[in-house]
Amino acid sequence: MLSQSLMPNRTERVNRVRGDLAMGIPCLLTNGPDRALLVPLETVTEDRFAALRVAFGVPELVISASRARAVMTFAAAANLGAGPVRIRPPEAADFAWYQRVIDTKFDYRSGSVGPLHVLRAGETQLHQAGLGLIKSAELIPAFALFRLAKSSPTLADLPLMSLNAGEALEELADRPVLAPVASAQLPLEVHDASRLHVFRDPDGQREHYAIEIGSPDLTKPILTRLHSACFTGDVLGSLKCDCGPQLRAALARMSEEGAGLLVYLNQEGRGIGLANKMRVYDLQSKGLDTVEANHQLGFEDDERDFRLAAEVLHKLGITNIRLLTNNPSKERSLAESGITVTERLPLRVGQTVHNQGYLSIKALKSGHFL
């Protein structure tokens, strides 16, 4: 009975794996009879990688399709689908070879890492789950997959977390659930009757906030802003984006109207985390635009899950909103999660000479109303 109650459930096991991957500890992925060790290339140490290579041979390299398109020649990348891309490394490939393929500073426009041998068939749930897990740990989406032959020694003695690939994929796709943790009055410059609510992901680490300005009338659509964290813009006043001015303009509008709700989501860098955002900024300083830079690293244009915002709204008993945004996908995603957006209110502020290109790419490639 005690051991049963201590048995981690699917969510808890996936979260433990995420923590291990972030520390560079491999995890065992299974899919029916297939077993493999998932090794994140960003965090694994050279010693650990070398020991695994001696024990299990040369691992497959797995990268996202967007990364493959960014680092391979146009012809070599032809006919790649959207799923993970499997690459067979040369027999002599060592740790340095894998690191070169994932090196975010390498400028592929002036050369290449050499021809990459893409394995066209055989992509399985192991690869999809591996990529999903690595991305959800905000790591560079690239990993080594050490296949374990049927005759490999049992791994029971290795202190590794084990996960079924199908189970991991279900967990990653599941509707997010947030738990309200704490809330208190917080007088703000824009309105002294404000309240901050903290919600927590079941991973126990990531938190998202709702800031209630005044006393919103729940019988009417609530003036709402969904704002994704931007440390550089919100806190430091970066001129590279429009986040800080948008945040302040949204709060000012709520203050003018006397009430509103700011949902502040910890989805830094459109969901890739601050470290990766700095990597894409570095690529942008070399001429890539905001979307190309995300792809170069191996991410999609936008990795955010706006269902989190719907979850916050539902938890606060809000289903009708007037949404301050220029981003059509926020509106779409909320509608799919049962939130009625009665009106979309544009939020065009904070244009600078430094973010002109960024904003025009958002309009051109991401369909923002700018």
Ligand SMILES: Nc1nc2c(ncn2[C@@H]2O[C@H](COP(=O)(O)OP(=O)(O)OP(=O)(O)O)[C@@H](O)[C@H]2O)c(=O)[nH]1
């Ligand atoms: N990956 C990446 N993220 C960026 C870049 N510039 C800003 N961001 C992030 O983009 C997000 C912008 O969030 P929001 O302002 O809420 O959303 P939006 O998609 O611009 O939509 P609206 O502002 O509502 O119109 C934040 O998470 C920023 O950290 C960039 O060049 N690359």
Ligand SMILES: [Zn+2]
């Ligand atoms: Zn920003």
